Amino acid sequence: MQIELHNVHKTYEGAQPLHVLKGVNLSIEKGEFVSIMGASGSGKSTLLNILGILDNYDEGEYFVDGQLIKNLSERSAARYRNKMLGFVFQSFNLISFKTAVENVELPLFYQGVGRKRRHDMAMEYLERLGLKEWAGHYPNEMSGGQKQRVAIARALITHPQIILADEPTGALDSKTSVEVMELLGQLNREEKVTIIVVTHESGVANCTNRIIHIKDGVIGNIEENSRHNASAFGTTTVMK
Amino acid sequence: MHDLFTEVWESVRRNRLRTILTGFAVAWGIFMIIVLLGAGNGLMGAFNQGGRDFASNTMMMGGGWTTKPYDGLKEGRRVRLDMSDMERLDKEPFAQYVDDVTTTHTQGGFTMTYGRRYYTNVSLCGTFPSYSDMNKIQIVAGRFINEKDINERRKVIVLSNLMAQNFLNGGNNFRDLLGKRVKVGNFSFQVIGIRKGDESSDDRDLYVPYSTIKTIFALDNRIDQMTFTFHGLNTEEENEAFEKELKASVNTAHRAAPDDESATWIWNRFTQNLQMEKGSRILHTALWIIGLFTLLGGIVGVSNIMLITVKERTHEFGIRKAIGASPWNIMKLIVAESVTITAFFGYIGMALGMLACTLMDKTLGQSEMEVFDQSIRLLVNPTVGMDVALEATLVLIIAGTLAGLAPARKAARVRPIEALRDE
Numbered sequence: 001m002q003i004e005l006h007n008v009h010k011t012y013e014g015a016q017p018l019h020v021l022k023g024v025n026l027s028i029e030k031g032e033f034v035s036i037m038g039a040s041g042s043g044k045s046t047l048l049n050i051l052g053i054l055d056n057y058d059e060g061e062y063f064v065d066g067q068l069i070k071n072l073s074e075r076s077a078a079r080y081r082n083k084m085l086g087f088v089f090q091s092f093n094l095i096s097f098k099t100a101v102e103n104v105e106l107p108l109f110y111q112g113v114g115r116k117r118r119h120d121m122a123m124e125y126l127e128r129l130g131l132k133e134w135a136g137h138y139p140n141e142m143s144g145g146q147k148q149r150v151a152i153a154r155a156l157i158t159h160p161q162i163i164l165a166d167e168p169t170g171a172l173d174s175k176t177s178v179e180v181m182e183l184l185g186q187l188n189r190e191e192k193v194t195i196i197v198v199t200h201e202s203g204v205a206n207c208t209n210r211i212i213h214i215k216d217g218v219i220g221n222i223e224e225n226s227r228h229n230a231s232a233f234g235t236t237t238v239m240k
Numbered sequence: 241m242h243d244l245f246t247e248v249w250e251s252v253r254r255n256r257l258r259t260i261l262t263g264f265a266v267a268w269g270i271f272m273i274i275v276l277l278g279a280g281n282g283l284m285g286a287f288n289q290g291g292r293d294f295a296s297n298t299m300m301m302g303g304g305w306t307t308k309p310y311d312g313l314k315e316g317r318r319v320r321l322d323m324s325d326m327e328r329l330d331k332e333p334f335a336q337y338v339d340d341v342t343t344t345h346t347q348g349g350f351t352m353t354y355g356r357r358y359y360t361n362v363s364l365c366g367t368f369p370s371y372s373d374m375n376k377i378q379i380v381a382g383r384f385i386n387e388k389d390i391n392e393r394r395k396v397i398v399l400s401n402l403m404a405q406n407f408l409n410g411g412n413n414f415r416d417l418l419g420k421r422v423k424v425g426n427f428s429f430q431v432i433g434i435r436k437g438d439e440s441s442d443d444r445d446l447y448v449p450y451s452t453i454k455t456i457f458a459l460d461n462r463i464d465q466m467t468f469t470f471h472g473l474n475t476e477e478e479n480e481a482f483e484k485e486l487k488a489s490v491n492t493a494h495r496a497a498p499d500d501e502s503a504t505w506i507w508n509r510f511t512q513n514l515q516m517e518k519g520s521r522i523l524h525t526a527l528w529i530i531g532l533f534t535l536l537g538g539i540v541g542v543s544n545i546m547l548i549t550v551k552e553r554t555h556e557f558g559i560r561k562a563i564g565a566s567p568w569n570i571m572k573l574i575v576a577e578s579v580t581i582t583a584f585f586g587y588i589g590m591a592l593g594m595l596a597c598t599l600m601d602k603t604l605g606q607s608e609m610e611v612f613d614q615s616i617r618l619l620v621n622p623t624v625g626m627d628v629a630l631e632a633t634l635v636l637i638i639a640g641t642l643a644g645l646a647p648a649r650k651a652a653r654v655r656p657i658e659a660l661r662d663e
């Protein structure tokens with residue numbers, strides 16, 4: 001089991017404490033392509049952030065490759081994020097004053113990779129994603145789909161074992177959404193990367209092999225979807 | 241390193257105006273430090289300019305007026321030193337400290353003639369051979385007075401090169417004048433040495449053997465003052481003890497109370513220099529403190545814009561952390577930016593400060609003031625040395641780091657999850 005959660009709880013403290021995750025138990029194997037679905041506010045992003053060590057949880061246990069991830073120092077959390085994890089966000093989260101290629105290079109910079117090698121690798125990834133001509137452009141000169149592909153290139157460049165995507169198609173039209181999901185599926189098949197996609201679009205979820213439903217802070221039913229026929233909207237389109 | 245500076249440069253470029261405005265405060269701070277220290281150095285240089293020509297371990301002693309009745313005599317009596325007091329210094333307990341003892345007797349208002357040329361209002365200074373060392377007299381031709389001159393009461397004279405030049409029609413071959421006779425008042429002297437003058441009123445002092453003058457003017461054993469060099473008195477306390485003992489001894493010999501402060505006076509160049517050095521150190525420190533406080537304003541400014549920068553870049557730092565930047569990576573970014581801004585503008589300030597010092601040297605530093613017939617320069621060499629530049633560099637780097645530290649820690653503490661949340 002690559003990812004295992006036992007009885008994970010998360011409460012957002014505040015004027016009105018909000019108990020969002022109420023004992024999540026979940027196992028995801030290496031090389032899986034899963035989606036997490038649920039209503040808005042059901043705690044999908046919260047869960048994904050915990051998986052990505054971007055946030056802490058209050059109770060329970062979270063293991064990655066058998067390693068307990070709990071109360072890590074910022075330094076070791078940074079190392080995990082850098083070496084193991086890749087993130088793709090709904091709002092792309094590219095650095096606006098850096099060009100596409102500079103954005104893609106950045107994770108390698110934090111690994112201490114030299115300038116030239118870093119650049120060459122970033123160019124290679126951009127080329128793979130069909131963005132070679134856009135390497136020197138700034139994010140605000142690119143379309144949503146292009147930006148998301150840059151973000152994917154950035155997530156891939158460190159060869160992470162797990163890619164976490166929070167509504168990666170949320171800001172894209174249906175055609176680009178399909179492209180992005182196909183790209184993720186291809187990565188999953190060819191590079192055996194574990195991919196976890198959070199979405200509330202059933203069409204997007206249908207592209208994945210397993211659909212995990214989250215409801216009232218716990219995991220609801222889990223659909224096997226290896227034949228990609230879960231969607232009521234058909235098997236080949238991603239409906240918005 | 242290169243990457244770090246690329247990042248810093250990008251960030252600075254995005255906030256050009258704000259960076260320049262803050263940088264100005266830093267430049268101003270360093271400018272003030274440099275100019276203050278330069279002016280301070282110039283001032284101390286001016287204070288010291290009188291002292292630079294003398295051996296620093298000399299004392300001068302002379303007689304005064306008694307203020308206490310003693311040995312059956314009333315107060316208010318004049319005390320005059322004599323040759324026996326000079327001999328006293330050659331005996332213990334003083335001899336162990338005292339090296340050379342001299343006295344001078346100056347008689348002014350003479351006219352000196354050489355051929356058809358003449359100088360009015362010159363003074364004859366009767367003195368001893370060691371006077372030359374004590375007062376750092378530089379001989380450019382011939383020699384100074386020696387023992388033989390004293391013993392034989394020779395009528396020989398040492399004059400300044402400026403007078404010699406005048407006598408030689410502006411020529412510089414001073415040797416031509418050696419052995420020639422000049423007339424001072426009614427007395428004829430043979431020139432044995434030419435000394436370097438400094439265009440001050442001292443130039444009109446003509447040195448002749450003490451014994452000669454004593455004969456010419458029929459002086460008795462009394463002397464105006466005595467000057468001596470000493471060694472082995474290294475602290476103010478030791479000097480004070482020595483002075484007290486010497487005064488007591490001389491006072492008693494002249495039937496004055498041993499503790500009568502006014503019966504005799506001692507002027508100690510060594511302790512005077514010690515005090516001057518102390519004063520100079522205090523001035524130096526005070527100027528540094530004033531300068532540092534001025535700089536503080538700049539530092540606070542830098543710290544402030546770094547805080548704003550951190551706030552603006554919170555989202556970006558969140559992204560960086562999500563893709564693997566450690567807190568230290570983020571801190572480095574901010575501290576480097578802070579140090580870069582501080583150092584860059586600091587150096588501009590330093591360069592301008594040094595320029596201002598040079599201007600000060602060219603203007604105020606060259607102007608002279610006439611005080612009691614002596615021309616005194618207001619500032620002597622009002623510039624700062626390499627040491628201050630290095631110290632200032634160190635101050636800048638430390639200041640830049642301090643300015644960046646709080647904002648950097650704030651940046652390093654940015655929780656990626658909070659930074660990434662879409663508003």
Ligand SMILES: Nc1ncnc2c1ncn2[C@@H]1O[C@H](COP(=O)(O)OP(=O)(O)OP(=O)(O)O)[C@@H](O)[C@H]1O
Pocket residue numbers: 012013014018020038039040041042043044045046047200
């Ligand atoms: N930092 C926070 N502080 C307080 N409450 C929070 C915080 N983040 C999320 N919440 C709350 O926790 C609940 C779950 O949020 P979460 O973002 O996980 O939902 P989600 O399933 O991703 O929803 P959506 O589909 O709209 O993105 C929401 O009610 C949200 O208001």
Ligand SMILES: [Mg+2]
Pocket residue numbers: 044045046
């Ligand atoms: Mg969400």
